[in-house]
Amino acid sequence: MSSTQSDNPLKHASDDVGWEYEVLADPSNSDKVKCKLCKKVLSGGIYRMKQHIAHFKGNVAGCIKSSDDNKAKCKAALDEAKKKKKERNMHYEEVMEEVQLPHIEEDEDIEVVESRKRSRTLGPIDRFASSINPSSSKSNDGSKTWLIRKKDLRIIVASDEWEQCKHSKSTKGKVAYATMVSAQFWNGVSLCLRVFEPLFKVLWLVHGDKKPSMRFLYGELQKARNEIKEALKNNEAHYRPIIQIIDEKAHDQLDGPLHLAAYFLNPFYFFKDPSIQHDSLVMDAMFTCVEKFFPDNFEVQNQVINIEILKYKKKDGGFGRHLMEIGCIQNDDNYDPCMILIE
Incomplete structure (x- = not known):
């Protein structure tokens, strides 16, 4: 050096x-x-x-x-x-107070939990350990998986195993007990899941290796933004700080010209929402990519921008086939826009 x-x-x-x-x-x-x-x-x-x-x-x-x-x-x-930092903490408290979340059921008190745990063959701690084993989970729905685990965690602190544990008598143990039976705590967990689960799905898409993710990243990030807004009842004061953080982290990493061009050229999004073609940010990105792919070749640039893209927008030729429409209904493991275009 x-x-x-x-x-x-x-x-x-x-x-x-x-x-x-x-x-x-x-x-x-x-x-x-x-x-x-x-x-x-x-x-x-x-x-x-x-x-x-x-x-x-x-x-x-x-x-x-x-x-x-x-x-x-x-x-x-x-x-x-x-x-x-103080404002973020105050904002969290406001959200906790104002956002209407499903509360813990009234009948889910310690006596009910106590009676349930007596009917189980596995100890509460063993049962919870089994429930968090990734190989035993058949659902990717984080909210549903945790509304299950909430009950298991509450059963733990109401069990004989917990009462016989030396930590149950300690200050930290008592705090843990109070937390597990607190409606406010579980409402907070519910809020976190509803806000972060859409983002987790985007990260899972990037992590997956079943098919290329580039063409889906921008579209799914937009979907995550909308789901977060809905989770917070479209209250701008609540969702704005979260969306701002997402935008800052995504800037120049998940919203570059290539991501936007891939979003536009993915029939899964464009055929459902043709108004994408009127988004100047998206179309500028498309033109930028064409210029990068074919530098100094103005004939090819003209062919792509003024002829081929117009066919795509108007669904001319193969783009208008019924196979294209039904193939873009659901983004599952079988969906591949490239194969649809070839067919």
């Missing part, structure tokens, strides 16, 4: 004020950062560096070369981060 490379480690593409005062000490480890002012290497990433520059007491020594202006800028950034 050259001296230039070692003196200038990789810098993250971020507008966080902390990067004015730091670089990565090791390009492969974002946790190790180096102060540009005093050259001190710290563990803890950009947040710890801002504490270092601001002379924030308690976690790290202050930078000996930090000016009053530098201290003020980093202190303001730390205060803003603390404020946002």
Whole structure:
């Protein structure tokens, strides 16, 4: 490695004020950062560096070369981060209070649970361990799988095994007991599942190896956004912070020109919603891809954009076959838009 490379480690593409005062000490480890002012290497990433520059007491020594202006800028950034964290916590409490979620059944009290567990041959702990075994799960529906496990967890804390366990008498054990029988806790679990399950499905799509996922990523991400909004009763104040995080993480990773072009050229989405062709963002991405695929070949670019894409939009020729329509009804393991187009 050259001296230039070692003196200038990789810098993250971020507008966080902390990067004015730091670089990565090791390009492969974002946790190790180096102060540009005093050259001190710290563990803890950009947040710890801002504490270092601001002379924030308690976690790290202050930078000996930090000016009053530098201290003020980093202190303001730390205060803003603390404020946002407080707002997120307040937002969660508001959601918990206002979003109507299915509550634990009134008859699901400890006495009922106690009577149920007496009729089981397996111990509650053994039964729960069996229920979380991935090989024994036949459902990909997280909500349904957990509404099952809720009962098993509550049975555990009402069982003889739990009462005989030394931890049941400890402070933590009592907290665990109170949590397992708390309606508020399970309503929170329900909310988390309803919000994150749509995103989990997108991640599962990426992880799967049965068929290429590129043509589905943008469309399924859009679907996840809509499902999250519905889960939060279309209350913008509740869903906006979540959608904003998704958009920030997806930017330039799941919404690039290739993703958008694949979304447009997937009949599964376009044949259900032809208005996609009027989305300037999608069509600009399509043109960008054509220009990248056929650089300086204006004849081919013209053929694709002004002739072939028009056939696709109008469902001319093979695109208008009944086989195309019925083949795009359901996105299952057998669906392959490329094979449909070939046929």
